[in-house]
Amino acid sequence: MPRNEREGAADLTHVIAVARSIGTHINGFKIVIEKSTVPVGTGDLLARTISETMAVHGLSHDFEVCSNPEFLKEGSAIADFADAPRIVVGAGSDRVRQAMRDCYQPYLRDRDRLVFMDVRAAELTKYAANAMLATKISFINEVANLAERLGVDVEQVRTGIASDPRIGPHFIQPGAGYGGSCFPKDVRALVRAGRDAGYExxxxxxxxxxxxxxxxxLFDKLHDAFAGDLAGRTFAVWGLAFKPNTDDMREAPSRRLLEALWEHGALVRAYDPEAMREVRRLYGYRADLELCESPESALECADALIVCTEWPCFAAADPSKLAEALAFPIVVDGRNMFDPAMMQQHKLLYYAAGRGSSVADSSQLKALTAAPAAHILAAE
Structure with missing residues (x-):
């Protein structure tokens, strides 16, 4: 859903246009189904717009608006649809509820997954579900930041709390934050809806x-590791999409990193299995951006490595090869893909999300800003 100039507010221009088209061409009873994530009350707006448009064209037909929000993840949409844990339907009559049950009957043979409610409740349910998952991510990231400052490995904490069935293991992986087309805009939209309703x-x-x-x-840790001396340096970036199995870069953490690096005069050598074309579409051909054919080629001439996306191919990286390839032994891992002990064994300074061993002391940082990794390792 496009956003307008108000932070978090949804632009319903296209939704209204569709409603007017329906009101122009409707020729009998119809069920109008909302699938998109839309603000609470959009169903009412659709019904009003369709009725007003029919009146203008001298039409008089019965219709009902139904909310049937989708809960599909990028990269697994077909599986999520076919094996959905619940199917939310907001309907105002038994007629619509029965029609929706008939529609989904092939997917109800093993169990009844339909959850019926009011239209406005279904609209809010979609927002609330995404906001809950985003809340879990921000929560574990807060815990990770605290753990890092207390010298605690957040992965041990995560394992401990994930074993509680009331919490579970999903969406509590610390990292560089969430992105994509849903969580950021939906959280902001819910905040805006609350404020518009007089609630903070x-x-x-x-x-x-x-x-x-x-x-x-990601940028802050890199900036601190090099004591702010980033101009003219080259950095390898592994992963550009906001998550694996997609090329989507909408509000991806990598974008904040890239733009901050360029603002500070740094060069970027980047690789992503899927998002290279999207990066080119977004940023064009820049002298300070080189898109590489493999993770290994991105390391060439790089001063340090930053991991933005947890593609499985990155997890197989050999720490000894990283230490050999990088001019400075610095890895900033925004997805906690590597074992801190293994990285330390290969004399790599490993900055991850909430890994206590990733915090380098001032003497290490001072040495790094003075000489490349090869000189440091030789001295050791």
């Missing part, structure tokens, strides 16, 4: 603020 949703506003801060941590 403090927790949801904090979820958004924490995520913005978390997306900046």
């Amino acid at each position: 949703p403090q927790l949801l506003a904090a979820v958004n603020d924490v995520n913005i801060r978390q997306q900046n941590t």
Whole structure:
């Protein structure tokens, strides 16, 4: 859903245009189904717009608006549809509820997954579901930032809390924050909806603020590691999409990193299995951006490595090869893909999300800014 100039507010221009088209061409009873994530009350707006358009054209037909939000993840949409844990349907009559049951009957043979509710409740359910998942991500990132400062490995903490069935293991992987087309805009939209209704949703506003801060941590750690001396340096970036199995870069943490590096005069050598074309579409051909054919080629002439996306191919990286390839032994891992002990064994300074061993002391940082990795390793 496009956004307008108000932060978090949805632009319903296209939705209204479709409603007017329906009102112009409707020729009998119809069920108009909302699938998109739309603000609470959009169903009412659709019904009103269709009725007004029919009146203009002298039409009089019965119709009902139904909300049937989708809960599909990028990269697994077909599986999510076929094996959905629940199918939310907002309907105002038994006629519509029965029609929707008939529609989904092939997917109800093993169990009844339909959850019926009011139209406005279904609209809010979609937002609330995404906001809950975003909240879990921001929560674990807050814990990770605290763990890092206390010298605690957040992965041990994560394992401990994930074993509680009330919490579970999903969406509590610390990292560089969430991105994509849903979580950022939906959290902001829910915050805006609350404020428009005269209520300040403090927790949801904090979820958004924490995520913005978390997306900046990749650059902040790199900036600190080089004592702010980034101009003219070259950095390898592994992963550009906001998550694996997609080329989507909407609000991806990599974008904040790239733009901050360029602003500070750095050069970037980047690789992503799927998002290279999207990067080119977004940023064009820049002298300070080179898109590479493999993770290994991105390391050539690089001063340090930053991991933005948890593509499985990156997890197989050989720490000894990283230490050999990088001019400075620095890896900033925004997805906690590597074992800190293994990285330390190969004399790599490993900056991850909430890994206590990743915090280098001032003497190490001072040495790094003075000489390349090969000189440091030779001295050791």
